[in-house]
Amino acid sequence: MKHLLLLTSLFYSLALQAQVTGISVETFYVSDGTIIPDGYTTYHVYANTTNSTDFVSAVYGDAENPLGITMDGNIYNSTPGFLYGSEINPNFFAAFPELEYDSWMTIGMLSAFDNGVLGNIGLDAAMADFTATGSFYIDDPIGGSWYNTIPCDPAVSPTCTDDYPQFGGADNKVLLAQITTDGSFTGVFNLQVFNDGNQAQNEYVNGLGFSNDPNAIFGCTDPNASNYDPNATNDDYSCVLPCTLDLVIENITTPTCSGDNDGSLEITATGAQGSDDYYLGEDDEQPSNFGNFNNLLAGTYYVMVEDGAGCQDSQYIEIPEVEEVNVTASLTQAMTCNNTNDAIIEAIGAGGDGNLQYYFAGQSPSTMTPNNVFTDLVAGNYTVIAVDGNGCTGSSVATQVSNPPAINVYVTATSDASCADIADGQIVVSAVGGAAPTTIQFEVDGNMYASSPINIYAGTFNVVAVDVNGCTGSSEDLVIGPDAIEVNASASPVACTDEANGSVAWAPTGGADGFTVMIGDSTLTGSSYNGLPVGFYTVEVEDANGCSASEIVEVLNADPIVATTEVENPLCNGDSDGVVTVSATGGAGSFQYSDDDNTYGDSGEFDNLSAGEYVFYVQDENGCEVGLTAVVEEPAELVITGIVNSTDVLWGEGFIDASVTGGTPDYYFDWTGPNVNGMSDQDLTNLVSGVYTLEVTDGNGCTAVEQFNVIFDNVVELVNLLEVSVYPNPSNGVFQINWDGAQGGDVLYNIVDAVGRQIESGVWNETASSFNTVIDLSSYDNGVYRLNVVSSGVPSSVALVKAN
Structure with a gap:
């Protein structure tokens, strides 16, 4: 840590007499409870110097020289409180007097008004512990410190020691801390001092103990230590214990690729006393505070750790060698034919991390693939690059892909066939290129020939030469005569199904002029043969040279209607x-x-x-x-029948039972007649005398009409205590009227038809209780009429039915 503290100055370690004689603790304030709680005392911790010009530069601690305070009691800090004396502004004391008694660290400075610049490093966790508990301890390799840079040279500036409280000054004391507690505390500080204010006379004074207990004795308090002090009451972190140091290998990182220097070692130690320094190599004279060694090649390394007590532990560590990426490439299939671009190269790789991908040199690495077989290759030289998962590479020797020569076919002579379908024509041919000449065969019109000349029939051909690899070359089209006879036969179907009026026609071409045409046993002239039934016919044509051809045609039947x-x-x-x-x-x-x-x-x-x-x-x-x-077909006739009952029932109790046959169900009924107009029931009841008409409509809208006469013989009606008899009723128009129970006097009457029209009216003179008269309706249409009478102010009526 001390190497980090002195970045701004040049220091030398000299064999000097110590200029700091110790650390003292003085009582600054004893609380009476008026400002801070009762029972708390504020102490000042001082570094005691030999000379007024001695400058305290830093208070520090690390693994080699621990720094700490142990408190038995409670620490006092106001809100918000301060960690360092250089932060305090006395102007606030009037309003907040408790701020003056906070606990903090310093070097000389009681407030922000004092000269100097107080810095700190690595103290965040320690100060958090101090604020919370009053205790802290620093013993890690990096360490921590609060420090001041020397502002002036006392040898040059006579007032320097008076202006800056980091100098010993007139009282040879430099304030290091203010601690307010209700208990006791002890501590061990390590100081860096510039003797007489001279940076060249740099001195480290370690293990200075202090306490607010004047009887405290500092030394090693561990009985197991070689420097155990039985008189010591407080430990000063100086104990030297038996060696228990063990070197621990935390991690070995192999180099990424064979020959790379990016391997690393990570080692730690357990059981160290004080600092632990790490060495790489038996000749290493520059120890490291941390056991992290980078940029290493594969190989065997000597590592050693040494603690503050001089204990050592060492090992030889192997950083494994990464297997080199190797790749070989071979041509597993040459290019088959000229310009077919179907060569195949297979790569076999090994080494690296085993996860290999491949691509060709000269191509983008983005084309690499785990597939080690490359197909459809053109002619050229190919170098395969193998790449493992770490980006390590290896390359093959170049593999050549050659393009075989093209096959060329040469026809040197031809001769015609005697007839187009006789294979006695000839083609004389040779071929070079490909796998020629020993492995060449010839293909003509789908047939293979092992050698030349080739016997062939008439036609237009090209000769294809084929080598053992299936590579081909072809000649230009060759015409071998004579022209084939084309019959050009056709057939016309019969006009109507199964008739015998079909025909066959022909128009031969090719061959030699002068054709003879035969169908069956018949030799025909002209160009057609008519009057043929349905069937197949073979038309044979022979030319002047005796060459022949035939064609089968079919006379088709007409499609039946x-x-x-x-x-x-x-x-x-x-x-x-x-x-x-x-x-x-x-x-x-x-x-x-x-x-x-x-x-x-x-x-x-x-x-x-x-x-x-x-x-x-x-x-x-x-x-x-x-x-x-x-x-x-038509529906059955819609017929209405019915049963009328009016002979054995009283007037007004007649009925009609109607029946319907024929037509198309469903049926709909519509009645007209006395008191039934618009009724839709099939049957009627409670009828009086009259003509009733039924119209029936079926499901198709067809209608039928039927009339029913309801006739009551010798109709008698009791109306308003009058017994009225009508004879006959129905009648052909003449009705005999008789009633009993009359009261005498004139009788008013009128007659109305079925729709309420009055057709006759008058007055009858009633002289007795019985009355007889005749009504003649013979001049009126058949139908139901009603006779209305008023006798002695009493109205009565009776129905009259006129029928033929």
Whole structure:
């Protein structure tokens, strides 16, 4: 740590008489409870110098020279409190007097108004402990310190020692700390001092103990130590114990690649007394505070650790060598043919971390792949680069891929065949290149030939030379005569299904002029053969040289006409709104339709049809026709029947039980008649005399109408205590009226029809309790009428039914 503290000055370690004689503790303030809590005492800790010009530069601690304070009691700090004397502003004491008695560290400075610049390093954790508990301890290799840089030279400036409190001054004391506690404390400080203010006379004074207990004796208090002091009451961190130092290998990092110098060692130690220094190599004279050694090659290294008591432990450590990346490449498949670019190189790699990828030299490393087989290679030289997971590389020797020569075919002579289909023509050919000449074969029109000349039939050919690798070269097109005979036969189908009016035609070309044509045993002239039934025919043609050719053609049957009908029946019995739609498939071209085989039209729909059986005809463009039958059906006639009962019941209790047959369910009912207009029930009850009309509508909207007469023989009605009899009722128009219970006097009457129209009125003279008269309605239409009478102010009425 001391090496870090003196960055701004040049120091020399000299064999000097110590200029700091010790550390003293003086009482500064005893609390009476008015400013800070009662029971607390404020102490000042001083470094005692020999001369007034001695300058205290730093208070420090590290692994070799620990620094610490141990407190038995509570430490006092106000809020917010201060850690160092250079932070204190006395102007605040009037408002906050307790600030004057905080606990802090310093070198000479009681406040920010004192001269000097107090710095610190490595004390954050220690000061946090001190503020919380009053105790702290620093013994790590880096250490910590609070320090001042020397501001002036006393030999040059006579007032220097008076201006800066870091000098011993007139009282030969330099303030190091202010501690306020309600208990006791001890501490051990290590000081750096410039004797007489001369930086060249640098002195380290270590292990200075102090306490607010005047009877404290400092020394080694560990009985196991070789320097144990039985009189010591407080330990000064100077104990020298038996060696228990062990070197620990924490980590070995191998170099990334073979030959690299980025390996490292990390070593630590246990059981060290004081500092621990680490050495790499048996001749290492510059120890390290930490056992981290970098930038190492693979190999064996001597490492040693030494603690503050002179104990040592050492080992030889091996940094393993990383296996070198090696790669070999071989041509596993040469380029098969000229410019086929199908060569294959296989790489075999080893070493590194084993995770190898490959690419070709000259290409971007971004193309590297774990696949070690490279295909579809063109001619050239290839060097394979192998790369492991750490970026270590190795390269193969170059592998050459050669392009084989192209195969060239040379035709030296040809001769025609006698006939186009006789293989007695010749081609004389040779080939060079590829694997020629011993491994060349020739292919002509799909056939392989081992040697030349090649016997061939007539046609246009090219000769393909093929070597053992399947590489090819071809000649230009060769024409070997004569031209083949082309029969050019064709057939026309029969006009209608199964007729015998098909034909075969021919138009031969090629060969030698003067053709003879045969079909079966018949030798034919002209260019066609007509009147043929359906079937296959072989047309043979022979030219003037006796060369022949044949062709088979088929006279096809005409597609049969397949006709169908779709019938829409009339909705009602007796209607003529039926429709038959005729459609057809097959045949030739479009169709026309007829219902009499005489007049044809484009439409296959026939309407306004009544029930019955019909025959329709379909004709195609060839005049072929087919007939078919369709049946138009109608619903059964809608018939209404019913039972009327008015003979054995009283007036007003008649009924009609109606029945419906035929038509198409469901049925809907509509009645008209006395007291029933608009009723939709199928049957009626509680009827009086009259004519009742029922109209029935079925599900297709078809209707039927039926009338029912409800007649009561010798109708008698008791109306308002009058017994009225009508004879006959119904009648053909003449009614005999008789009633009993009359009161005498005039009787007013009128007669109204079924819709309430008055057709007759008058006055009858009633002279007795019984009365008879005749009403004649023969001039009126049949129907129900009502006779209304008023006798003695009492109204009465009776129904009159006129029927033929």
